[in-house]
Each structure stands twice: as C-alpha cells, then as structure tokens.
Amino acid sequence: MSPNKRIAVWMSEKKIQKVNWQELETVCGNYGFEVFKLCLKSSLESQGPFCVLVHKMTDIIASANLGDVRCIAILQDVERYISQNPTLIVIDPIPNVRKIIDRYSCYSIIHSTNLCTYEVFTPNFCTLETNDVETIKHQLRIAHVTYPFLCKPLLGHGSRKAHQICIIFNERSLIDISTPCVAQSFINHDASLFKIYVAGDKHCMVERPSLKNYQASDRETIYFDSSDVSKAGSKSRLSVLDPEDVVERREPDEKIINLIATTLRKAFGMDLFGVDVVIEKSTGKYAIIDVNAYPGYDGFPNFYEALLECISKKMSTDLT
Structure with a gap:
C-alpha cells in the first residue's frame, strides 16, 4: 500500500471499542486506503509515513490544558510530527479542537x-x-x-x-x-x-x-x-x-x-x-x-462513507 494511502486513527480505548473496525477497514479499502491504529506510546515516525490522521484527542488536550505533564508531552510529540509533515491531513486540527x-x-x-x-x-x-x-x-x-x-x-x-x-x-x-x-x-x-x-x-x-x-x-x-x-x-x-x-x-x-x-x-x-x-x-x-x-454519531447512516468522502475530497483539494 502506498504511504500516501495510509490513514492513522487514534482514539481512547473506550472510544475504539465502540468503533466497528472491520466496517471501517472495508470502507477505507473501497476508497483505496489502508487504516491502522496509531500508538501514542511509540514514536510517530516509526509508524509512518501516513497521509491522514483521524483522532479524538479531546481528553488528552483537556488534561494538557489542566497541566497534566504526560498529556502535554504527548501533544507536543504529535504537534511536532504534524509540523514536520505539512502535507499531512489532520481531522481535526488540534488548535481548532482546543477552541x-x-x-x-x-x-x-x-x-x-x-x-x-x-x-x-x-x-x-x-x-x-x-x-x-x-x-x-x-x-x-x-x-x-x-x-x-x-x-x-x-x-x-x-x-x-x-x-x-x-x-x-x-x-x-x-x-x-x-x-x-x-x-x-x-x-x-x-x-x-x-x-x-x-x-x-x-x-x-x-x-x-x-x-x-x-x-x-x-x-x-x-x-x-x-x-x-x-x-x-x-x-x-x-x-x-x-x-x-x-x-x-x-x-x-x-x-x-x-x-x-x-x-x-x-x-x-x-x-x-x-x-x-x-x-x-x-x-x-x-x-x-x-x-x-467527534461525537458518537449514533443514528448517522453510513458514517464511515461520509468520513472517507471527506478525506478523499481533502486529498483531491491538496493535489490541485
């Protein structure tokens, strides 16, 4: 699989358990993407390259705002990787999530x-x-x-x-x-x-x-x-x-x-x-x-299709 077609996903364990991972893999495959679970305990460089980061880091961001040293360090690592890979599509940008x-x-x-x-x-x-x-x-x-x-x-x-x-x-x-x-x-x-x-x-x-x-x-x-x-x-x-x-x-x-x-x-x-x-x-x-x-999307029909359409459109825009 081309590195320009790899999607990294990070969510808390509680959130990931609610994800139908098999369905997500299938929909990603239909759009020509490979998807994998990102590990924040390992360096992001060792897990790359990947072209898209989909995350729900809200709890980490909130804890960092309250001074949690571990969460601050995690965020710094992620933000450093993003800044070093300017073509990376991030859904959604961390500064915007902070707001x-x-x-x-x-x-x-x-x-x-x-x-x-x-x-x-x-x-x-x-x-x-x-x-x-x-x-x-x-x-x-x-x-x-x-x-x-x-x-x-x-x-x-x-x-x-x-x-x-x-x-x-x-x-x-x-x-x-x-x-x-x-x-x-x-x-x-x-x-x-x-x-x-x-x-x-x-x-x-x-x-x-x-x-x-x-x-x-x-x-x-x-x-x-x-x-x-x-x-x-x-x-x-x-x-x-x-x-x-x-x-x-x-x-x-x-x-x-x-x-x-x-x-x-x-x-x-x-x-x-x-x-x-x-x-x-x-x-x-x-x-x-x-x-x-990044809410639960309970009741949203074909959510993964909508997500992949969004990703595809963003990649097409970046290439033009």
Missing part, C-alpha cells in the same frame, strides 16, 4: 457568526471564576444571564466532570456554584434536544430527550449529568414535563439545520463535530447550547 472544547471560546465563536440574522443564537453566557457572590451577581448582570441558568465546567471534555451541570434558580443559590465554570441562561424547550452530527459536508439530525421547562423560583439547585439526561432512551425524571405544560410540537426546519451545520463547520474549521440545538418554547428560535468534537 471547541473550551466552552467560553466555543460560545464566543458561535456568537461571532451571522447565525443571529436567521434567529439562531447561543443563550447569554459568561465565565465565573470567583466564589464571591457579589462579583458573581455583577458578572451575570453585565452578561444578561437570567435565572434559571446552567453552570457548566469550562472544559467540555477530559473527565466525567465535564458533563456535570447544575441549574441555579435564584440569588440565594449562588453559593452552590463551583467555579471556574460557564454560566448560561436556561432556555425552555419542552424537553426536546436536537443533535446535529456533522461529517465533512454531510450532516444528520437525531432527537434526544432533554430537560423539562423551568422558571426562576425559590427551589433548590438541581445537579445532573448531561449524558444521563440526553442519551438515547433516557428516562430521567428531569425530562418529564409538568402537567400544565402545553407542548406545541415543532419539527426543525431542515434549511436552518443545514445552515447551522455549514456555518459552524466553517467557523470552527472542523469536519467531525456535533451540535446540540433546542427550539425556544416562547419564540420558536433555535438555540445552540453546546458543540462537541
């Missing part, structure tokens, strides 16, 4: 696009870095973050804690906030979440359960794991709508979904990512509440 896993950076990038002209927005947000309640009140007020609001860890990957979120309903509960975090206004959306999975210039959307509608109140802070609430088939009590909620079923507009996928692909400079979207109950506007690098 997407930092929730404040991610929301800021979304906010800077023109999606708002199509009534697509990201709810008001700010970073909270202190436990001083008066300072928190001021920061929330300046950023127009309203009650109730969600508190999310700054990094969207790296550990189980990345999915541990709380809902703050009132000023009295500001003492419950664990900083640093990102505070984001909660949007009522009738407990329906729409996940857009993007793979190159293709995308698909699946519906998942989500949080029920909440109002500002004197209730106690709610703590939950977002992956438990919104995974397929979840039966969380937090997703059960109150009897008084009248649900007006809204089917997402495919034109808007396509616009979100194409706009964010360009804004983030990435090919493999997922977008969590809800439709605001009171206005019908689309709210982007999170973006994830």
Whole structure:
C-alpha cells in the first residue's frame, strides 16, 4: 500500500471499542486506503509515513490544558510530527479542537457568526471564576444571564466532570456554584434536544430527550449529568414535563439545520463535530447550547462513507 494511502486513527480505548473496525477497514479499502491504529506510546515516525490522521484527542488536550505533564508531552510529540509533515491531513486540527472544547471560546465563536440574522443564537453566557457572590451577581448582570441558568465546567471534555451541570434558580443559590465554570441562561424547550452530527459536508439530525421547562423560583439547585439526561432512551425524571405544560410540537426546519451545520463547520474549521440545538418554547428560535468534537454519531447512516468522502475530497483539494 502506498504511504500516501495510509490513514492513522487514534482514539481512547473506550472510544475504539465502540468503533466497528472491520466496517471501517472495508470502507477505507473501497476508497483505496489502508487504516491502522496509531500508538501514542511509540514514536510517530516509526509508524509512518501516513497521509491522514483521524483522532479524538479531546481528553488528552483537556488534561494538557489542566497541566497534566504526560498529556502535554504527548501533544507536543504529535504537534511536532504534524509540523514536520505539512502535507499531512489532520481531522481535526488540534488548535481548532482546543477552541471547541473550551466552552467560553466555543460560545464566543458561535456568537461571532451571522447565525443571529436567521434567529439562531447561543443563550447569554459568561465565565465565573470567583466564589464571591457579589462579583458573581455583577458578572451575570453585565452578561444578561437570567435565572434559571446552567453552570457548566469550562472544559467540555477530559473527565466525567465535564458533563456535570447544575441549574441555579435564584440569588440565594449562588453559593452552590463551583467555579471556574460557564454560566448560561436556561432556555425552555419542552424537553426536546436536537443533535446535529456533522461529517465533512454531510450532516444528520437525531432527537434526544432533554430537560423539562423551568422558571426562576425559590427551589433548590438541581445537579445532573448531561449524558444521563440526553442519551438515547433516557428516562430521567428531569425530562418529564409538568402537567400544565402545553407542548406545541415543532419539527426543525431542515434549511436552518443545514445552515447551522455549514456555518459552524466553517467557523470552527472542523469536519467531525456535533451540535446540540433546542427550539425556544416562547419564540420558536433555535438555540445552540453546546458543540462537541467527534461525537458518537449514533443514528448517522453510513458514517464511515461520509468520513472517507471527506478525506478523499481533502486529498483531491491538496493535489490541485
């Protein structure tokens, strides 16, 4: 097999176990590629040459951001190899992945696009870095973050804690906030979440359960794991709508979904990512509440075909 036709794949053991490797090998073979599992414990030079690196190094990047010496060294080795092989296609570029896993950076990038002209927005947000309640009140007020609001860890990957979120309903509960975090206004959306999975210039959307509608109140802070609430088939009590909620079923507009996928692909400079979207109950506007690098792609038909088409197009572009 030609070295210009070798694809290196790196994922965590947990992620690789979910990959249908035989199917991936078959699809790669159909496109004339050989695929192999990259080992980050050995030198990349000894495993090369290869023309494409497909990776999910989000946890390594997140841990490196938090000062993990081992992960910093791994990233330095990978980035050095990439810089020494400028024709290598990397899906996705590590600097871009860094931006997407930092929730404040991610929301800021979304906010800077023109999606708002199509009534697509990201709810008001700010970073909270202190436990001083008066300072928190001021920061929330300046950023127009309203009650109730969600508190999310700054990094969207790296550990189980990345999915541990709380809902703050009132000023009295500001003492419950664990900083640093990102505070984001909660949007009522009738407990329906729409996940857009993007793979190159293709995308698909699946519906998942989500949080029920909440109002500002004197209730106690709610703590939950977002992956438990919104995974397929979840039966969380937090997703059960109150009897008084009248649900007006809204089917997402495919034109808007396509616009979100194409706009964010360009804004983030990435090919493999997922977008969590809800439709605001009171206005019908689309709210982007999170973006994830290399999601699970559950429900994405022929994902490996889409991945190989993306790779093939990138190689064709590089050759022209």
